[in-house]
Amino acid sequence: MTSLAGVSRVALPAVPVGGRQLAGLLLALASGACGLAWQFIWTQQLSNSLGHEIVAVLAVLGAFFGGLAIGAWALRRVIERSARPALWYGGLELLIAFWGLGLSLLLPVLTPGLGRLIGAEPSAWRHWGLAFFLPLLLLLPVTAAMGATLPALERCWRSTGASLLSALYSANTLGAVLGTLGVVFIAIPQLGLQATAMACAALNLVCALSALALKPGQHSAGAQAATVPPVAAAAAGAEVGRRHLWLLLAGSGWLGIGYEVLAVRVLSQVTENTVYSYALLLAVYLLGTAAGAGWHQRARARLGAGQAGLARLLGWLVLATLAGGLSLWAADRLLVLPARWFGPGAASALAGEALAAAVAMGPPTWVMGVLFAQLCHQARASQMTLGGALAVNTAAAALAPWLVGVWLIPLLGARGALLLIAAGYLALMPGLWRRGSGFWLPLVLWLLMAAFTPALRFVDLPPGGxxxxxxxxxxxxxxxxxxxxxxxxxxxxxxVQEGSSASGAIERRLALLPLQLHPKPQRALFLGLGTGYTVQVAARDPGLQVDGVELLPEVIEAAPLFARSPNGQPAGQAGLERVHAVAADARRYVLAAPQRYDVVIADLFHPARSGAGALYTREHFAAVRERLAPGGLFCQWLALHQMEVETLRSIVAAYLEVFPEGRAVLVSNSLDTPVLGLVARPDMPRFELGALRARLAPPQPELRQLLGSAGLADEFDLLGAALADSRSLQRFAQGAAVNSDDRPFVTHRAPWATYAPASQPRERLHELISSWRVEPGDWLQSADPVFEQRLQRYWDVRRRYLELGMATAPSPDPAAMLDRLQQPLLGLLRDSPEFRPAADTLRALAAAVSARDPGRADELLRELARLQPRAPALRS
Known part of the structure; x- marks a missing residue:
């Protein structure tokens, strides 16, 4: 069984393969593939309840690794001494099949309860403890079985007299690679989690029945054909004591996975961070270690035994780690090479991510594979069980993500952590000071790298930035x-995230538009803070309690740099003091929060980023509905420039299953960065015009100014944002794949639009405004027919305004743009004087040409004053 971090590190050796041996390799291959598939399934299911914080992520990983180590250690002797190892292997595979399938069916039912058990704002001890022990208890029977399958399989074929240790490791690792890529690229996108779990259980069942049918080794009960003859074993193991060997197994496991954590963290600054990105990084890691171990099978005699051979390998590993680490500084340039060679596209983008990973992790993991294979042979020579060796290595590897990811990288930075990992390999070298250049050359290169390399980080700076x-x-x-x-x-x-310190009307509207649709909100919840600008705008209302949830604590700490006072000047921390900001996973917070909210506003989560798709599922939307107070409203913002239409259809389909009365709004008229919102108020689907007018005329002058600066001065500005009624959305989503926890369509579909978008945002927007319709009666309770006609004209003019923008060729010359737009925009204003965006555009062009042609500018402004006598809303 191979863990997610790639504990198995041996590739196909050059040994004769007969029919029975081939059967063993195929069983190891299938077992490795199932193991990785199961881990992806359970990790995704547990993250929906435990959260995506580093606490939950590392706790689940630690529980999985811990179970593997416990199983390998607890069963090491009984499997080694068994006269019928095939029964052990078959029984373990049966346990994995049935427990794994039952667990995959049970976890979705337990999700709400597990989230509430941890709580919305748990203490560190409660969070760490429950996030670790709950998965450990749930997974322990199956992960313990996984940890013992490979020792049992190796014991089966060793009893036949065939030395297949390296070959079985190889097939298991290759299966892990196939399982990683197959489950992420094919199985889950096509089948979903539950169907993939059933397929894995079926494959485990086939493995169990095949082993029981073959009965390898059972004709020679108790016979143990040693991998290394006793004389050779004594000679090979004479120089390496068992304690030292355990130290090397543990140290290599910890440092190897530590380097993987480090490389993934650095590469995440240049890759797209999709589910496919992480699958490729893991596959590269596994392939590198497999290739190294395969080379070891052919060249073991040349490496030497005992301390001399291990010292040589550790010296190579220091050099390879430093070489791979140095390539990380060029990762951004390596990433774009395939696109330059073969042209842009999804294949080139994925190839670029794989290339950067291969250069960074290829050399170190190749030597890691050689070293691990050498340690396996040393363990067998020292009469250690394979299960014991795997248990020590796996248990140490389980600590690496905690120590490197949680402690070393935040404390020392990526560069410091890299140097410390390389120093760890130096410290493991046996007989350091007696090995001459085998130690001094890596040490000198380490010192040079420590002295002359800059910080290992990527920050794109604009000119003068x-x-x-x-x-x-x-x-x-x-x-x-x-x-x-x-x-x-x-x-x-x-x-770059949405928003900035110069955020203007659009960012204000993201906060204020949903709030104005509620007659009297007293408590609002924002899922995602970003720069903190939108929550700060909402907190200007003295009668509103604002809670904000953000996954990354560092984002909350950076928010004061973006805080603004009402006049737009920097306000520092004082601008956010009324916001209750919580560092937590949004899904778990919604499940566990004890209070209900009048308004819940979900941020623009990029759907392609790993983990973000879970915030667009039917189950999450249902949890949000449960969190609404009577009369509460939920708004989910969507950046159309971040997703293709099919992704949008899947999100809308999931939203409508929970909020069938849902509608769509358009928060900006930008053609390149259009932002939509899905809005629903289940208890009162339609809005009362008088209440909306009252909300837009607050008694506080500061709030009236704030609404005007957001382009929400009156009811036409507010209701004019309506883009689609519920019937249009139902037609739009008909036949779409509903994004759900079991079928995470968004997680697996959205990345392709990021790698290679098939259309431009303005084309997607045009498709929507051409097919979506909106009726006043669907939005409003009984209203004045004259007002409804004016509102309908506003929506029609808004559509024509957007189509005009799409059809107009841009020009850097404002006079040329005025020539093209003046008459069409004046015509729109004649049809709907309330449509401020057309007037704002003309005023901006008049200001731009006033120095060159003041007469034309003045004439245009007089015409605008005649068509739109009301004072324009303040905009920035």
Missing amino acids: RVLSYRDGVMAAVSVVEDGRGVARLHINNR
Whole structure:
């Protein structure tokens, strides 16, 4: 059984393969594939309840590794001494099949309860404890069985007189690679989690029955054909004591997985961080170790035995780790090479991620494979059981993500952690000071790298820009970058997030539009904080309690850099003091929060990013509905420039299954970055016009100014955002795959639009406005027919305005743009004087040409004043 982090590290050796031996290799292959598939299934299911915080992620991984180690250790002697090892292997595979399938069916039922048991804001001890022990208890029977399958399989074929230790490791590792890629790229997207679990259980069952039918080794009960003859074993093991061997097994496991954690964290700053990105990184890691162990099978005699051979390998590993680590500084340039060679596209993008991973992890993992194979042979020579060796290595590997990801990288940075890992390999070298250049050459290179390499981080700086803050967090690198104009932007893993310190009307509207649709909100929940600008805007209302949930603590810490006072000047921490900000997973918080909310607003989660798709599922939307107070409203914002139409259809289908009365709004008229919102108020689907007018005319002057600056000065600005009624959305989503926990369509579909978008955002927007319809009666309770006609004209003019923007060729000359747009926009205003965006565009063009042609500018402004006599809303 191979763990997610790639504990098995041996590739196909050059040994004669007969029919029975081939059967053993196929069983190891299938077992490795199932093991990785099961882990992906359970990890995804558990994260829906335990959360995506680093606590939950590492706790689940630790529980899985711990179970593997417990099983390998607890059963090591009984399997080694068994006269019928095939029965052990078959029984273990049966246990995996039935327990695994039952667990995959049970976890979705337990999800709400597990989330509530941990709580919305648990203490560190409660969170760590429950997140570790709950998965450990649930997974222990099956993970313990997985940890013992490979020792049992190796024992089966050793009893026949065939030395297949390396070959079985090889097939198991190859199966892990196939399982990783197959489950992520094919099985889950096509079948879903439950169907994939059934397929895995069936394959485990086939493995069990095949082993029982073959009965390898049972004709020679108790016979143990040693991998290494006793004389050779004594000679090979004379120089390496058992304690030292255990130290090497543990140290190599900890440092090897530590390097994987480090490389993935650094590469995440240049890759797209999709579910496919992480699958490729893991596959590269496994293939590298397998290739090294395969080479070891052919070249073991040349390496030498005992301390001399191990010292030589550890010296190679230090050099390879430093070489692979140095390539990380060039990862961003390696990533784009396939696109330059073969042209842009999804295949080139994925090839670029694989290339960067191969250069960074290929050399170190190749030597790791050689070293692990050498240690396996040393263990057998020292009369250690294979289960014992695997248990020690796996248990140490389980600690690596905690120590490297949670402690070393935040404390020392990626560069410091890399140097410490290389130093750890140096410290493991037996007889260090007696090995001459085998030690001194890696040491000298380590010292040179420590002295001359810069910080290992990626931050794209605009011209004249500077870094205001940078944090290597436990889950991501978070930085705030200021450009030459003094505008600060938030970067997470070197990707610019929505919003900035210059955020204007659109960002204000993201907070205020849903709040104005509720007659009297007293408590609001924001899922996702980003720069903190939207929650700060909401908190300007003194009668509103604002809670905000953000996954990354470093993002909350960076928020004061974006805080603004009502006049737009920096306000520091004071601008956020009224916001109750919680560092937590949004899904778990919604499940476990004790209070209900009048308004819940979900941020623009990029659907392609790993983990974000879980915030667009039917189950999450249902949990949000349970969290709404009577008369409560839920708004889910969607960035159309981040997703293709099919992804949008899947999200809308999931939303409508929970909120069948849901409607769509358009928060901005941008053609390149259009933002939609799905809005629903289950208890009162339609809105009362008088209540909306009252919300838009608050007694506080500051709030009225804030609404005007957001382009929400009156009821036409607010209701004019309506883009689709519930009937249009139902037609749009008909036949779409419903995004759910079992069928995570968004997680697996959205990345393809990120790698190679098939259309432009304006094309997607045009498709929507051409097919979606909206009727006043679907949005409003009884209203004045004259008002409804004016509102209908507003929506029609908004559609024509967007189509005009799509059809107009841009020009850097404002006079040329005025020539093209003046008459069409004036015509729109004549049809709907309330449509401020057309007037705003003309005013901006008039200001741009006033110095060159003041007469034309003045004439245009007079015409605008005649068509739209009301004072325009304040906009920024």
